[in-house]
Amino acid sequence: MTVNLERQLKIPAYIPQSSLGPDITLVSPTTMQLLLLELRVPWEERMEEVHERKREKYQELVEDCKRNGTHRACGCGNGCLGPLMFNAEAKGQLVRLSEGGRRATREKSSFQHGLVFSSRPVKIQEKVCLRIERSVSGWHGALRIGITSVAPGSRSLPPLAIPDLTYSQGYWATLVPENQCEPRTELKLWVCRRGYLRIRTSDGQTHIMETQVNTRDPIWAMIDVYGQTNTILLIGSEKKGFFSTRRSCPVLTIDATEENCGYDILPTEKPQKIPEKQTPASIFCQNNGHNRSMERVVCLSMHADVLLCVCGHWCLCPQCASRVAREIGREDSRKTDPSFPLLSKQ
Incomplete structure (x- = not known):
């Protein structure tokens, strides 16, 4: 153990102060x-x-x-996988946690800044179950699911899982089709022994993503509450063995009802603008030498058919172009402001 005695040690903010003084x-x-x-x-x-x-x-x-x-600490016994919720110290700027950290809600005014992580590393073959509760019909694209071998909270979080985090070492994520992200839909994700990420959607299909994760390292679940997906609920997890099934700590069952599951619309007021220093300038731009008919940048669901006049990049579908411009800046600002967030630095 190494201790830096010259640095003032601080108690984390999430630990309440007390004069009781346990040993x-x-x-x-x-x-x-x-x-x-x-x-x-x-x-x-x-x-x-x-x-x-x-x-x-x-x-x-x-x-x-x-x-x-x-x-x-869990006292359920050896048959329990331990408590499982979202990490309260590592989440997107616009995410609010509730229900003991099991429910994650992103503000409706934005399609991004919705990253959340599991509170503990998940085990190999531990199937984590999620339910999509609310969606915003005004946005494009939907949930992104992935894993990471980088401890949550060890770095500042960008707005998006794809491509912001997946361009970095130790992060893997894939999109979930919009038709599999409707309210009341339940999804399961897990990592198999070969390190593949598996996602089972509500239609019974299992989607497989190959990763380079080392299964001997700690692995956290990573979810991006993106686009039209607005609220998700972490139901729990289970891991089947030869003779028994281990589950995460028992929690209060939250049924899917008309009150907590459904569709919302975009707010009519002007969305809150994220400070430019927290919105990397290269998020949305792709090299214009790529085949534009196959480019899918913002929503990853539609073809990119919109040309950015200054840089000449094809990187937005028509729906995302209007919404991104409305959130990040005025459409005519690209003509007068060289730091307009949609333009990458050349």
Whole structure:
């Protein structure tokens, strides 16, 4: 263990402050678990009585930790895979978590900044189940699903999984067809022993994506709540063995109802503009030497038929062109502002 004594150590913001002072505190920022150890329980007599008193002493602190997204270590036994929710410390700018970190909602005013990650590494053959709850009919494209061997929170998050993260080492993602991303749809994703990402859609088909992930390394699930997909719910996970099936920690069942599942429309007010320094200039532009009939940049669902006048790139379909211009800047700003976000630096 290496400790830098010259640097002032800071307690993470998601851990509540307390004067109770347990003897040992173990924290996992990856799985968002907190373990409190109290060593002053007398062994000779009244052990059970003192143990219960200590439990009551820390009960309020435990509740504070839960509200901040930190959970106690799983006590379900060897048959449990552990708690599973979205990582509260590594999520897109426009993502809000609820239902104990199991529900992720992206603001309707934008199609991007919706990245979320699993709170802990998923095991090989552990099937993670998601449900799409709400969609915004005004956007194009839908959910992106992937995996990463890079610990969430170790880097700043870009707006998109594809291509922003998939251009970096240790990230793999693929799109889910729009017709498989309707509200109430359930999807399963898992990593097989050969390192392939498998996604099972509601029609029973299993889509396979080859990756170069090392299955001996920790692997996190990565979901981009993108485009028309607005809200997803993490239902849980399971891993089947020869003689038994292991599951993630039991959680309250949330049924799909008319209230929490359905379609929304784009807000009429002007969308909130993301600061330009957080929107890389090369997100949307592709080399104009590519075959334009096959280019799919923003929604990855339609052909790119719109030409950007200044740089000459074909990188947007008609629907995405109008919506991206409305969110990031005025359409005529490309003529007067050389830093217009749709143009890549030459």
